[in-house]
Amino acid sequence: xxxxxxxxxxxxxxxxxxxxxxxxxxxxxxxxxxxxxxxxxxxxxxxxxxxxxxxxxxxxxxxxxxxxxxxxxxxxxxxxxxxxxxxxxxxxxxxxxxxxxxxxxxxxxxxxxxxxxxxxxxxxxxxxxxxxxxxxxxxxxxxxxxxx
Ligand SMILES: [Zn+2]
Numbered sequence: 001x002x003x004x005x006x007x008x009x010x011x012x013x014x015x016x017x018x019x020x021x022x023x024x025x026x027x028x029x030x031x032x033x034x035x036x037x038x039x040x041x042x043x044x045x046x047x048x049x050x051x052x053x054x055x056x057x058x059x060x061x062x063x064x065x066x067x068x069x070x071x072x073x074x075x076x077x078x079x080x081x082x083x084x085x086x087x088x089x090x091x092x093x094x095x096x097x098x099x100x101x102x103x104x105x106x107x108x109x110x111x112x113x114x115x116x117x118x119x120x121x122x123x124x125x126x127x128x129x130x131x132x133x134x135x136x137x138x139x140x141x142x143x144x145x146x147x148x
Contacts, residue, residue, distance in 0.1 A: 018072065019071075020073055020079070020111060021069070021071075022107040022111070023067065024065055024067040024068070032088035032090060035059060035088070037059045040057055040058075040059055040097070040101070043098055044101070047146070048098065051102070053084060053108065054081045055084055056084070057085070057086050057104060059086050061087065061088055066096075067084070067087065067100045067104045069081065069083070070083045070085070071111050084104050084108065086101065102138070102143075103135055106135045106138050107135065110131065111124070
């Protein structure tokens with residue numbers, strides 16, 4: 001037979017997608033603090049109105065972390081953000097919730113830019129500790145610009 005090599009016959013997009021889950025981890029605390037979708041929406045429309053999220057962050061009281069971003073990546077490296085979930089918070093303050101939302105914003109930024117930008121690719125491959133150190137510095141910069 002003179003057919004194309006097998007690899008050419010496969011549709012690379014049909015390969016299984018890998019799931020990516022990024023979490024704003026919580027320290028072990030007995031008391032966790034519910035927030036409401038209304039509080040989240042209020043922050044997105046005011047304090048964080050300049051941040052554009054690919055999907056709207058949704059409150060979910062069942063997740064065990066402060067925040068969680070779910071994404072998929074296909075065989076070509078294209079990342080799709082599926083969900084951004086905001087859980088109960090470790091601290092009952094608006095500032096803490098704002099930090100959680102900014103944290104997920106930068107997790108999303110890394111995921112969406114890692115395919116085309118070496119800086120973000122390196123952050124994605126770094127340890128969670130290093131990635132979070134960078135995210136925390138971005139949160140501080142953002143807050144400083146806001147004069148908080
Ligand atoms: Zn994180």
